[in-house]
Amino acid sequence: MDQSKIRNFSIIAHIDHGKSTLADRILEMTDTVQHREMVDQILDSLDLERERGITIKLNAVQLKYRAKDGEEYVFHLIDTPGHVDFTYEVSRSLAACEGAVLVVDAAQGIEAQTLANVYLALDNDLEIVPVINKIDLPSAQPEVVKEEIENVIGLDCAEAPLISAKTGLNVEDVLEEIVKKVPAPSGDPNAPLKALVFDSIYDSYRGVIVFVRVKEGRIQVGDKIRFMNNQAEYEVLECGVRNPKEVKLGALECGEVGWFAASIKSVQDVSVGATVTQANNPAKEALPGYRKMNPMVYCGLYPTDSAKYNDLREALEKLKLNDASLQFEAETSQALGFGFRCGFLGLLHMDVVQERLEREYNLSLIATAPSVIYHCYMTDGSMMKIDNPAHLPEVQRIDRLEEPYVKAGIMVPNEYIGAVMELCQNKRGIYKDMHYIDAHRNTLEYEIPLGEIVFDFFDKLKSCTKGYASLDYEISEYKKSDLVKMDILLNGELIDALSIIVHRDFAYARGNSITVKLKELIPKQQFEIPVQAAVNGKIIARTNIKSLRKNVLAKCYGGDISRKKKLLEKQKEGKKRMKAVGSVEIPQEAFMAVLSMDDDK
Amino acid sequence: MCAAATFKNQSLYVHIPFCQGICAYCDFTRVRYHAGLADQYLTQLAGELEQRVPRQAMETVYIGGGTPTALSLGQLRRLLDMLKPYTEGALEVTIEANPEAIKPELIDILLTGGVNRISLGLQSCDDQILKQIGRRHTFDQARQAIRLLQQAGLTNISCDLIYSLPGQTREQWTATLQGVLSLNIPHCSLYSLTIEEHSEFGRTGRQPLDEDTEASMYFEAVQVLKQAGYQHYEISNFAFAGYASRHNLHYWRYDDFYGVGLGASGKLGAFRYDNTRNFQDYFQGRWIAEKIELTREDQMFEMVMMNLRTAAGLSLIEFERIFQTPVTSVYSEAIQNGLRQGWLHLDEEHLAATDSGMALLNTVLEEFLD
Numbered sequence: 001m002d003q004s005k006i007r008n009f010s011i012i013a014h015i016d017h018g019k020s021t022l023a024d025r026i027l028e029m030t031d032t033v034q035h036r037e038m039v040d041q042i043l044d045s046l047d048l049e050r051e052r053g054i055t056i057k058l059n060a061v062q063l064k065y066r067a068k069d070g071e072e073y074v075f076h077l078i079d080t081p082g083h084v085d086f087t088y089e090v091s092r093s094l095a096a097c098e099g100a101v102l103v104v105d106a107a108q109g110i111e112a113q114t115l116a117n118v119y120l121a122l123d124n125d126l127e128i129v130p131v132i133n134k135i136d137l138p139s140a141q142p143e144v145v146k147e148e149i150e151n152v153i154g155l156d157c158a159e160a161p162l163i164s165a166k167t168g169l170n171v172e173d174v175l176e177e178i179v180k181k182v183p184a185p186s187g188d189p190n191a192p193l194k195a196l197v198f199d200s201i202y203d204s205y206r207g208v209i210v211f212v213r214v215k216e217g218r219i220q221v222g223d224k225i226r227f228m229n230n231q232a233e234y235e236v237l238e239c240g241v242r243n244p245k246e247v248k249l250g251a252l253e254c255g256e257v258g259w260f261a262a263s264i265k266s267v268q269d270v271s272v273g274a275t276v277t278q279a280n281n282p283a284k285e286a287l288p289g290y291r292k293m294n295p296m297v298y299c300g301l302y303p304t305d306s307a308k309y310n311d312l313r314e315a316l317e318k319l320k321l322n323d324a325s326l327q328f329e330a331e332t333s334q335a336l337g338f339g340f341r342c343g344f345l346g347l348l349h350m351d352v353v354q355e356r357l358e359r360e361y362n363l364s365l366i367a368t369a370p371s372v373i374y375h376c377y378m379t380d381g382s383m384m385k386i387d388n389p390a391h392l393p394e395v396q397r398i399d400r401l402e403e404p405y406v407k408a409g410i411m412v413p414n415e416y417i418g419a420v421m422e423l424c425q426n427k428r429g430i431y432k433d434m435h436y437i438d439a440h441r442n443t444l445e446y447e448i449p450l451g452e453i454v455f456d457f458f459d460k461l462k463s464c465t466k467g468y469a470s471l472d473y474e475i476s477e478y479k480k481s482d483l484v485k486m487d488i489l490l491n492g493e494l495i496d497a498l499s500i501i502v503h504r505d506f507a508y509a510r511g512n513s514i515t516v517k518l519k520e521l522i523p524k525q526q527f528e529i530p531v532q533a534a535v536n537g538k539i540i541a542r543t544n545i546k547s548l549r550k551n552v553l554a555k556c557y558g559g560d561i562s563r564k565k566k567l568l569e570k571q572k573e574g575k576k577r578m579k580a581v582g583s584v585e586i587p588q589e590a591f592m593a594v595l596s597m598d599d600d601k
Numbered sequence: 602m603c604a605a606a607t608f609k610n611q612s613l614y615v616h617i618p619f620c621q622g623i624c625a626y627c628d629f630t631r632v633r634y635h636a637g638l639a640d641q642y643l644t645q646l647a648g649e650l651e652q653r654v655p656r657q658a659m660e661t662v663y664i665g666g667g668t669p670t671a672l673s674l675g676q677l678r679r680l681l682d683m684l685k686p687y688t689e690g691a692l693e694v695t696i697e698a699n700p701e702a703i704k705p706e707l708i709d710i711l712l713t714g715g716v717n718r719i720s721l722g723l724q725s726c727d728d729q730i731l732k733q734i735g736r737r738h739t740f741d742q743a744r745q746a747i748r749l750l751q752q753a754g755l756t757n758i759s760c761d762l763i764y765s766l767p768g769q770t771r772e773q774w775t776a777t778l779q780g781v782l783s784l785n786i787p788h789c790s791l792y793s794l795t796i797e798e799h800s801e802f803g804r805t806g807r808q809p810l811d812e813d814t815e816a817s818m819y820f821e822a823v824q825v826l827k828q829a830g831y832q833h834y835e836i837s838n839f840a841f842a843g844y845a846s847r848h849n850l851h852y853w854r855y856d857d858f859y860g861v862g863l864g865a866s867g868k869l870g871a872f873r874y875d876n877t878r879n880f881q882d883y884f885q886g887r888w889i890a891e892k893i894e895l896t897r898e899d900q901m902f903e904m905v906m907m908n909l910r911t912a913a914g915l916s917l918i919e920f921e922r923i924f925q926t927p928v929t930s931v932y933s934e935a936i937q938n939g940l941r942q943g944w945l946h947l948d949e950e951h952l953a954a955t956d957s958g959m960a961l962l963n964t965v966l967e968e969f970l971d
Contacts (some may be wrong), residue, residue, distance in 0.1 A: 427813070524812070526942075549816035552962040554792040554837050556910060558614060558852040559866035561903055562873065562893065569755070572967045 003255040004184045008076045008156070008213065009129075012118060014111035014470070022103055023077060029291070030063040030075065031170060039367070060096075060199070060211055060257050062241040067179045075178065076241075076257035078198065078213075090291055091120045092273045095289060096213035096257060099182030102155075103530040106140035106162070107134045109148050112411040112470035114441070118153055129177045130157050135376060136164040145174075148438050150427040182581075185215075185255030191359040192283040193217035193225070195252075195276040199213050200267050202321035206238065208264035213257045213275060213437055215287060220251035224279040225262065228286040232269055233279050233456065234262035246422045267324045291324050295343025296404070296475065297454055298387040300331060300368040300497060301357070303338030304579055308363060309338045314538035315361035316340060319353060326353060331388065335495045335581045336366060340387055344370075347454055366579055366588050368497045375402040383436060390484045390496040395536055401483045401501075404450045406473040411443050416465040420444060423464055427452035428503060432470055447476060451501070480593065486511060486540075488518070489532040493582045496593055504535075511541035519594040522586055524548035529584055546548035608857040608870065608923065611660035612848055615646070616862030616876075617680070621699070624735045625807075626763065628797035629862030630878045631667040636847035638675055641829060641884060646862055647683045649888050654859045658690040664693075668722070670702035674710055681714025685880055688715040693847040694761075699816070701738040703746035706731040708753045710857050718846075719750060720790075723760035725774050726780025735801070739755075740780060747784050757844065759788035765815040766794050774818045778825045787844035791822050791837050803874045834912045836959055853911045854919070855904040871895050893950070897924070897970075901931055905952075906966055914946070914953025928952060935968035 013019035063075040078097055080090045094100060104110055116377035121128055132142045132597050146157040161173035187194075195212035203209050212219070219225065223236045239249040252258045264270060272293070275283040275286035302310045316328050327343035344350040350370060357363050374386040375398045386392050408429070412420050417434075421444065424431070429446040436442055446459070453473065461469050482594040486507055488498035502510050511533030518531045522545055556564050578585040619642075620627075620635040632638070664682060670681065681688070681767030688694045695718040696711060700919045703721075711719075725731050726740045738746075743760075750758055750878055759779060764774050781789055794809045809815065823833055831839035835853060838846065860867035864878040877883050877890040895903070901924055908915035922929040929936055929947070936952065939945030944965045958965050 097928075245679065262692055526964070546813060548964070549813065550960045550963065551964050552836055552960060554795065556836075556852075556907065557849060558858055558868065559862060559864075559875070561866075561868075561946065562875075566901060568963060568966055568970060570969050571963060575967070 003189070003253075004185070005071060005073050005253045006076070006185050007073055007099065007178050007182045007255055007265075008078065008079050008097045008185060009099040009101055009178055009182050010078045010097050010121075010126075010257070011101045012080065012105060012114060012121060012128075014105070014108075014114045015135075017103050017105040017108070017111075017114070017287050018165045020101055022101070022131075022133065022163075022171070023079065025062065025165050025171045026075075026077065026112050026175065027063065029175065030065045035296045036333075042191050047116075060259075061244045062247075062257070063243070065175055065179070069179070072379075073179055074097060074256075075175075077211075078257060085350075087116070087120070088291060089199070089272055089287070090117055091124065092196070094124045094126060095273075095287075096119050096196050096198045097124075097126055097182075098176065098185060099129060100147075101178065102130045103133050103165075104130065104145055104367055106135045106142045106145050106148060107137050108412070109145050109441075110152055110471040112409055115152065115411070115443075116409070116472040125392075127182050128155055128158040129153050129174070129181050131174055131177075132157075132160055132167050134161045135162045136167055136169065152437050162510075181475070187214070187216040187254045189218060189254035190217070191216040192281045193219060193223075193276065193278045194283045194287055196221060197227075197270060197274045197276060198273055199272060200270040200324070203261070203265050205264070206261040208267050208270050209261050210264070210270050210276070211259050212252070213255075214252050214254050216254060217278070218253050219260055219276070225255060225260075225268070225276050226279040226282060226469070228275040228277055228283070229271055230274075232264075232267070236260050236262050267321055271324065293345065295325065295327050296346055296450065297370045297372060298341055298346045299344075299350060299370045300333060300336070300339055300367045300388065301342050302333065302336040302497075304335045304364040304577060311361065312340065312357070312363055312365070315357050315363060316342070318361075318583050319356060323353075325349070328465055333368075333390070333497045336368075338581060338592070339366075343387070347458070364577060364588075366497075366591050368591050369500060369593075370454045371501065372404050372454060374501060376481065377402070389485055389499040389501045392499075392501065400480050402478040403481050403483060405430075405447045405476050405479050406450050406453060407476045407508075408446045408448050408453070408471060408473040409443050409472050410446070410461070410469055411437065411441060412465055412469040413441050415557070416469060417442060417444065419464040420469055423457075423460055424448060427457060427460075429457075444525070449479075449481065449503075450475065479592055482533050485515075487534045488514065489530070489534060490518075490522075490584050491527075491529045491582065492532075492582075495581060496588075498593075505526050507533075508540050509533050511535070513541040514593055515541045518590055519543040519545050521590045521593055522584070525583075525585060527583075566577065608855065608868070609851075610857035610859070610869070612851045612856065612858040613654060613659045613662045614858060614860040614862075614865055614867070615662065615664045615680075615684065616860070616865040617664060617666040617672065618642070618863040619666065619671040620668045621671050621731065622735060623801070625801040626734060626766075626794055626797070628799040628803070629667065632880075634671040636673065638678075638880070639672055642863070642880075643676060643679055643683070645884055646680075648886065649861050650683065650687075653861060653888070654687070656686040658798040659687045660691060661693040661851060662688050662691050662825070663695045663697070664698045664716075665720075665755075666701070667697075668699050670698040670707065670869075674706055677707070678710050678714065681710065681716070685715070688831065691715070692959065693718055694846055695846070697722065698736060699736075700743035700746040703749055705749065705753070708750060708755060712755065713751065717755070718757040718759070719755060721746065724763050724767075724782070725773075726777040730769065733768075734766065735762070744784065756787070758786040759790060759840075759846065760784070760786055762789060762791045763794055763928070764791060764818045765810045767802070771814070771817065771821075773786045774809060775821065778822055780824070781828050785839040788846065789826070789831070789839050791819075791839070792821055793819065809937075824872065825923065833913070836910050836962065850911070853907045854916075855900075855907045871900065900924075901928075902969055905932065905969055909945075909952070909954045909958075909962060912953065912959075914951040917950055917952060930957050932969050938968055939965055 011019045060078045066072045078093045080093045135142050144495045146273040148156050149155050161170050163170040194216040196215045200208050221236055226233045239252050241258040273290040277283040295406050320326050325345050328340040332339040376384040376386050378397050379399045424446045426501050427448055429448040432445040434442050434444050482504045483501050484504050486500050487494050515531045516535050528547045529545040532539050578587045618631045620631045687814050694716050696716050697720045699722050723743050728739045793815050801880045826839045863883050865876045867874050873893045874889050875891045876888050946953050946955050
């Protein structure tokens with residue numbers, strides 16, 4: 001294949017700015033997908049992705065486009081996830097491209113997340129094709145947005161297509177711009193193989209399907225290949241492209257984007273960012289940028305019904321086949337019994353996994369509040385990594401605690417700067433800098449403990465800026481903090497699953513709001529239940545759940561029998577979703593109570 | 602179907618779906634009274650009775666609503682005439698009435714028609730509250746009405762009361778209880794307000810009082826009424842000795858019963874039927890909207906559920922007679938647990954809820970569900 005006719009690109013956009021819709025239009029216009037086969041947003045193959053309008057797993061599609069110059073071009077469109085949890089995966093899929101289409105909403109302008117991905121693209125030396133979308137909206141201000149892109153990113157937008165992905169208006173201009181601006185691949189077809197892994201999925205018949213960009217050399221069926229990060233070797237059994245249906249080919253040529261299968265048993269063996277080479281003619285060095293991904297956020301997952309422990313393990317194992325970044329190991333809680341401590345890339349990742357477990361595997365789960373990894377330096381000089389607050393050693397043995405901080409960039413309209421600064425301050429943020437974007441917006445830079453972000457930072461940010469601010473963050477470093485473990489006692493009994501690690505200055509306020517929240521969430525039972533928050537054995541907050549004195553329907557005559565029985569059945573069903581901890585029945589939501597705090601109250 | 606399950610059937614419920622005005626808490630099958638509609642309704646009711654209820658004397662007949670006394674005097678006479686085959690010789694014939702409707706002419710018609718028990722919608726002894734919930738009488742009017750009834754010899758009177766109303770204070774409730782004692786009537790029923798979705802309260806988003814206040818009001822009422830000589834014979838019902846409602850006891854014993862009229866229900870063996878709530882359907886003779894077959898398990902549970910509402914409790918002999926198996930073996934775990942918790946009491950003849958078990962009956966019954 002003639003490399004000069006290949007164009008590899010991604011689409012970068014903020015959630016809701018129309019990335020998937022544009023991808024759909026491109027697929028239609030290149031006749032890759034027939035209209036009648038079209039399901040909206042075809043690249044988002046998981047139900048959950050389609051529902052939430054986000055892309056979680058990547059996908060790559062080969063398209064053929066006859067340009068106005070009369071030549072036929074082969075496009076590879078590599079989809080990228082649009083969320084901060086998946087930054088590394090985005091950077092690897094960008095590394096598989098030569099160009100990126102930057103989609104900006106004509107009414108909303110650039111968002112923090114978009115900007116972050118643009119910088120990732122620039123880091124990977126990508127040619128950026130700006131596109132202004134949604135120009136059919138009455139509130140569209142394409143000239144203002146163009147100016148913003150020029151100011152903030154320094155991209156020339158004179159020729160940026162003004163499109164409506166929804167109606168298809170001017171989408172062809174985007175394709176022409178790709179042909180004109182995105183460079184063709186330039187790898188050496190005769191050099192030893194170097195292929196970049198940017199995604200993988202698990203297929204129960206063929207093992208792992210590896211998605212690669214061939215940077216140099218070629219891959220063909222029968223090749224013995226080697227992953228340069230772990231030296232694992234396999235024989236290629238099948239390879240090909242997707243359009244988006246799978247197409248089998250004899251080989252993937254230099255510059256192409258496609259997949260191969262080699263009877264690989266688990267996605268664990270295949271890391272995003274790894275380099276594939278030939279076993280008997282290996283490349284001298286791997287492609288740059290490979291990083292092992294580590295989970296940032298942990299929580300405990302327990303089956304509501306302890307008999308479902310094995311079902312949960314099997315479900316997690318199945319999910320992990322397709323999601324190498326999910327980690328889990330068995331743990332036990334005195335309160336919740338047997339379950340798993342699970343590690344996630346971020347909060348969205350955690351949410352998605354929980355939802356898939358409940359929806360696809362029909363499990364009823366109790367999730368404990370998310371926690372970050374604390375570094376606990378002991379008086380004997382050793383260091384323990386703490387991913388579960390309940391496991392924090394006793395105070396006497398601790399020399400100091402460190403927690404991870406993030407570098408947060410918040411894009412915010414001028415009128416909300418004060419509110420956002422106040423929020424960041426309340427979340428123990430350290431002010432770093434403020435950049436001017438345009439006359440109306442600024443970017444605030446803060447260093448904030450990740451532990452505060454995983455609490456209610458997103459919600460708070462949204463509500464204090466009416467949704468106009470956007471946030472991007474990356475992990476920066478561990479810093480020493482004055483942290484304490486706060487325990488919650490129900491009926492005098494310590495509930496380990498409710499313990500959290502909290503800054504000493506906030507302990508009192510949080511203890512108060514958690515106990516009040518638990519009082520609301522835990523239904524009255526036959527006896528009075530004291531709810532206490534304690535730090536180092538000292539009670540700092542207390543409420544009481546009064547005992548249930550009366551629980552009977554006033555009226556029940558002949559005609560009410562069915563209705564009354566249904567009410568009882570419903571009541572019983574509700575109980576099933578609760579967890580009996582000692583003598584107290586606790587509903588699922590209570591374990592997340594520590595998250596929904598109103599410190600201001 | 603369980604061939605052995607035979608229940609007693611000696612009662613008839615008749616529903617009159619008309620009211621002079623609609624009360625704020627009500628979601629029953631009822632419409633504002635309209636003379637022509639009521640005439641047509643009575644004609645249809647006669648047809649339903651004839652076809653569905655064997656012409657035999659019942660032990661009890663209960664005419665409820667709605668407000669049966671919303672009918673004109675002529676219509677009321679017509680209704681009682683058409684019920685004659687069932688009321689003649691009956692031990693208890695109850696009619697629901699509103700205090701403002703009680704007039705000498707009405708009382709005459711009721712007595713002639715065989716009525717021997719009146720259930721009055723008193724609801725409260727506080728005029729302010731009566732007005733708020735959309736009632737059309739004052740406490741004084743109610744007192745007058747009761748005097749008239751008693752003078753005419755209709756002394757088997759019950760009053761309905763509501764508590765836990767939005768904004769109601771403990772003091773107001775105490776005053777209402779004292780007001781009831783002053784009436785010297787042999788029976789009263791107390792209902793805590795449930796906000797029904799389709800009532801005015803439900804539509805306007807009103808909230809009942811908190812559970813704790815409601816519980817206090819309930820326990821206060823139980824204490825006050827018991828002290829005054831009433832027997833607490835069912836969760837919400839109190840009566841002087843010999844004045845418990847025979848008709849309602851049939852429901853609570855899980856006996857069979859006939860139900861006729863718009864929105865009425867009945868039970869015959871393994872079947873419960875619900876009549877339509879739609880006038881059009883009813884007028885065209887499509888009386889029954891739904892017929893539900895009850896499994897043996899349904900019937901056993903429902904029998905326990907209903908009987909535990911009464912102070913007397915479930916008759917062990919009756920249960921075994923119907924289901925050919927002792928209740929203590931069907932529900933051994935639930936019963937053991939209830940006994941342990943002090944919710945239930947078991948002797949040779951009855952399984953009954955204790956005072957604490959009665960107050961927490963929903964929790965107790967949950968154990969009996971599989």
